[in-house]
Amino acid sequence: MERRRVAPQRNRCLNNIKRRAAPMVESPCKKLCALNERDVCSGCGRTRDEIGGWTSMSDAAREAVKIRARRRLAEGLAKPAKIDSQARRA
Numbered sequence: 001m002e003r004r005r006v007a008p009q010r011n012r013c014l015n016n017i018k019r020r021a022a023p024m025v026e027s028p029c030k031k032l033c034a035l036n037e038r039d040v041c042s043g044c045g046r047t048r049d050e051i052g053g054w055t056s057m058s059d060a061a062r063e064a065v066k067i068r069a070r071r072r073l074a075e076g077l078a079k080p081a082k083i084d085s086q087a088r089r090a
Contacts, residue, residue: 027044028066030044031043036081046068
């Protein structure tokens with residue numbers, strides 16, 4: 001009785017699965033989290049809602065968030081909140 005080799009075919013199937021799986025869009029988080037008065041993180045430029053919804057977003061939505069976040073950082077909209085020196089003394 002002739003034995004058939006199964007392993008190469010299985011490897012081909014696994015390789016196809018790996019090829020089809022698109023890489024996840026990486027988070028723009030810089031681990032410098034601080035929300036300003038506009039609820040925009042001064043580290044990555046995302047809003048509070050964008051940060052909270054990141055894990056449930058599609059890759060296309062994540063790419064759109066990253067573009068908006070970069071724009072906010074470039075336009076200076078993600079600057080850290082100003083601390084009122086009078087409020088700190090109280």
